[in-house]
Amino acid sequence: MARESNLTAGEGRLGSERPPVAWVRRIGRAGLAVTRHIGRAGVLFGATMLALLHPRDHVRETFRQAKAIGIDSLPLVLLVATLSGSILAQQSGYQFTDLPLWIVGNAVAAGMLTELAPLLSAIIMAGRVGAGIGAELGTMKVTDQLDALRTLGRDPVGELIMPRVVAGAIMMIPIVILANIAGIWSGWITGMAMLDMSTHDYVYGVRNYYHSAALIFSLVKGVFFGITITFIGCYVGLQAEGGAAGVGRTARNTVVAIIVALMVLDVVLAPLYKAVG
Amino acid sequence: MIQIRGLRKNLNDKWVLDGLDLDIHEGMSLVIMGPSGTGKSVLLKHIVGLFDPDEGELLVEGMSVPKANGRQIREIRSQISYVFQNAALFDSLTAGQNIQLGLTPDECRKYDAHLDPRVIEAVEHVNLDSDVLRLLPAELSGGMQKRVAIARAIVGRQKYILYDEPTTGLDPVNANVINRLIARLQGEIGATSVIVTHDVESAFYLGDRIVLMFDGRVQAQGTPTELRESPDPIVQEFLHPKLT
Ligand SMILES: Nc1ncnc2c1ncn2[C@@H]1O[C@H](COP(=O)(O)OP(=O)(O)O)[C@@H](O)[C@H]1O
């Protein structure tokens, strides 16, 4: 409390300080806020993991959430995966003119499996599923529903957060598999139609790249992303304050926080692929 | 019995509760009055452990709420039900499922929420038709939502019921319905009620004992008659506000 009020007291002087000092102060304050959020989120994540010890009470809610997540995101995920497969096929076909055409199959499979299928699906889900969870829990927070749940002797972590996180982790597996299939399929159609490539070339290219470690990496990434999206949605939702306007802010903050976290996670996970692949 | 001693709570650099002492005896109906923003809701939230005090002690049936661990806080909450100011029904659940949440998880598993005899009894207690059980909160009027929230609070037969401004935001007719309901339930269920209100008329209608909160402290308390005859100018100003 005391530390916080010192920091806000400093705000009044910001204008009179020379820019470097003000910037350092601002960066320092942002750094503190981020650190505080990471700490609190860590505690909440621990509680979520503990709630996994009593899964029996929450099976139904987890299924309900899984269904909602799948229905919410699948159509858009498939559309975007189809388009990205087509883009990959065209770009690789046009750029690698010196190489044999089967390289198209190789490039599409590599691009979809390692990056595009998990990452683009996750970014779409940040907008649909993550923002939805943030707004839903935010509304529950500002209308006292979370407090009501506590007074009724229920644990919001077990009732609300754990089922969403588990559903997000599980649903990412079929979603990423379907996104891969859609992208690789549309790469094939595009190559046939625009690049004068044969099915045999394409299949050869895909098989040339494909190894099961790549698929496993794609799915592991998807599961990590699914946990990130749903958990951050819950965490930011719980911070909501101040009525409808607060909930609107929360939904926006959720998407930003999730996308930053996804990109950071993507960078962190890349060496893992090199290690196993 | 609920005993509160020297309770202090700082929120946003302001002492919202500032040395509050209060005893709530069993079987009584206690009304807490006071202007908006004096910390009435914050006080109720301390009783069920939704807030931790900065100083002071709060005992429910001899158990300290601030010092309670997870199991103890569940034990304390199992004896208290709370009617939130804006009903706080879960929007994704039907009225019946909302009411059933007032029972323990094991009790919930026994029946479908819409056929549970205890849920049906509770909804009849608050003068609602059992058809309402299958409706979502969004399909109910404000007064009906309040009554569903009260049904959720009485279904588990808790010893204490805390009502936070049960009539605020309702038209006078619905407000009267709720007040009469609270008075009737008090007789039928025999729970200890704590009712927060800033409506003087409701306070004198419902309270066996009335507490006037002011600036995070108990300014005055007593029976309705004692309060009416209090020489304290703050009490008189609150009971008979002058419009000049
Ligand atoms: N969660 C909270 N965080 C910060 N301040 C709060 C919180 N809840 C209430 N307050 C502040 O505490 C004071 C008393 O609020 P409250 O108990 O709701 O008043 P009332 O007597 O009208 O019920 C108000 O100034 C309010 O702004």
Ligand SMILES: [Mg+2]
């Ligand atoms: Mg209040």
